[in-house]
Amino acid sequence: METATELAPQLAPMAESTAAVGEGPAPTAMDDQAAPSPNGVPHLTPEELVAKAIAPVKREFLRPPPSRTQNDTAHENKKADAAQAGLAREKKSKRQLKRERRQEKKSALNLCPEIAKTGDVASCPYKDKCRFGHDLEAFKTQKPADLEGECPFLGSEEPCPYGLACRFSGTHREGLLGANTPGSRKKSSEMNALNKDVQKLLWKNKMPFPKSDAQLKRLGLRGPNKSLKKMLEGEISDIPLSNNCKVAEENDSDGGVARDSRNELDHPSQVSREENVSDDLATEEIRPLKKAKNESEEKNSSIDAGTTVLRKHLDRIHTETETDASTDSMATETDRSLKLHPREKKLIDFRDKLYLAPLTTVGNLPFRRVCKFLGADITCGEMAMGTNLLQGQASEWALLRRHSSEDMFGVQICGAYPDTVARTVELIDQECTVDFIDINMGCPIDIVVNKGAGSALLTKPMRMKAVVEVSSSTVDTPITIKVRTGYFEGKNRIDSLIADMGKWGASAVTIHGRSRQQRYSKLADWDYIDQCARGAPYSLQVLGNGDIFSYLDWNKHKSDCPELSSCMIARGALIKPWIFTEIKEQRHWDISSGERLNILKDYVRFGLEHWGSDRKGVETTRHFLLEWLSYTYRYVPVSLLDVIPQKLNWRPPSYYGRDDLETLMASDSAADWIRISEMLLGRVPDGFTFAPKHKSNAYDRAENG
Known part of the structure; x- marks a missing residue:
């Protein structure tokens, strides 16, 4: 090193x-x-x-x-104006951008993955219909020089999956195809990959959710019930809404933008479902399957295998549903008090554990691996939108990936309505290996709030209750929630709800000590977090979040409020991920540049x-x-x-x-x-530019952090 x-x-x-x-x-x-x-x-x-x-x-x-002189400032302003003008001229339509992406894939630098693995031009099963380039010699001519170091897949049981395209191909031990010495490393250390068969069913909207639908029906949350709609969407809150929020609420109740992603899933009883994971069905390893141009060909090619798997899976679901129904019936007839509360089905202990918060963009799997190595006990994936997961978007499912080193791992989802969240929870419970599922009710981002999710739920406690209750009733996996102190500054409301959150079915609640309006400006209100922790029932674990940047901060919050189970660490881990080591070793680490x-x-x-x-x-x-x-x-x-x-x-x-x-x-x-x-x-490509997504260097602006 x-x-x-x-x-x-x-x-x-x-x-x-x-x-x-x-x-x-x-x-x-x-x-x-x-x-x-x-x-x-x-x-x-x-x-x-x-x-x-x-x-x-x-x-x-x-x-x-x-x-900086006045001339320098004027020159920079002139350059910025010219750049903006250039951007305005270069604005392209979505169709044009899509065409350019296709052309780029056909370029010599984008070699077909199958050819890159084998080195044989005839190995691609798609031939002329392939979306990637097949000119092997042109690829070798234009390929950038290898990077320093060794291929990260050396020592695996399988050859390097990128073969000739690997930027470390010169270190492959047996020729250019990346074959390595077998037996010294596991095949894969990542979990929760989306199965291709399940993805196709989600694409076609042919995936019923019997468990969540049964709970939605039991709680009266299923179907176009006008009174329920009025209760959940037009609920009058004790928090005064601004004009913008009133407009959003009116659009919401009228079936506007906030409900667009929900309408597609209002009637899941009209669709059917296939086996979630089937080893018997062949899956595509190169790229996701596009919709077939000829519908009859698609049906004829997949009907035999698909029907068999679908029937088996529907039979199993029918059996499980009947068993659950009979169990519920027996419990109702004997004594309702004997039936276990959803929260009691499975427990998870957050007490005194170092919890790495779900972090947008930067909280990816490699970053979480770094934090685990430096002492984090609990990790959580980035926030994933429930509607995107239910549509089978591969980019959204990538946020649920888990590494084998993450021994206590959860995923965080975001949704505006009980049916969306419940079906997402059921899907994750079936397809992924997770220790808990966190529901985000505190995200301050406008695009999320305007759809009725994230912090918008803080203005609708009845909908909050419905979301948590139906989710915890659907699966045995512990359900946790993450909230802010309230929607508007000076209008805190979690203290009035904290006593009931455990009854709804939540195993734990994390309170970020800022309001939605506050975003990330000012310091977190830990006095209010402590007040909520003291008012929570013992069975509900309460975690605090905000401004922890040293072991002294951690010690202070834990000693000030013994009722606090633990603290979630967010931006402090982004700036110095070794904060977990500092807390465990109770020291200020004067870390060197090396x-x-x-x-x-x-x-x-x-x-x-x-x-x-x-x-x-x-x-x-x-x-x-x-x-x-x-x-x-x-x-x-x-x-x-x-x-x-x-x-x-x-x-x-x-x-x-x-x-x-x-x-x-x-x-x-x-x-x-x-x-x-x-x-x-190595060197960046020609014309490379970078601007940080979250503008973290702008301290004073409320939308940053």
């Missing part, structure tokens, strides 16, 4: 470009006049800096902010295993690495601070690190993040 010292020649030009924004080389000590604070006011004490939410970096490491680089190397290796070692996989890994680096630069090393520990809301000033690599890692420039990615994944 290369260290920072070994990378010195490579870092030298990078350090020069990074230091160019300052004035001169990094000093060992700076006098008072040469050490202005980041806001331009000299001689601020550490206490004054902390009061302004600026990280109190020691003066000898500070450097002046880049000087140790941080090794963590990034592990992430890259995990990413190549997950997304692939071909050109597309390398660039996907690079993209998510850059998204992560847009958070990690906010970490300030312990030795550089006048006041420890660092707080999550502190802005780091412009400073020099203890070596060139640490200085590079402290840069807030996307160009420097790209340089770090090139150290690990």
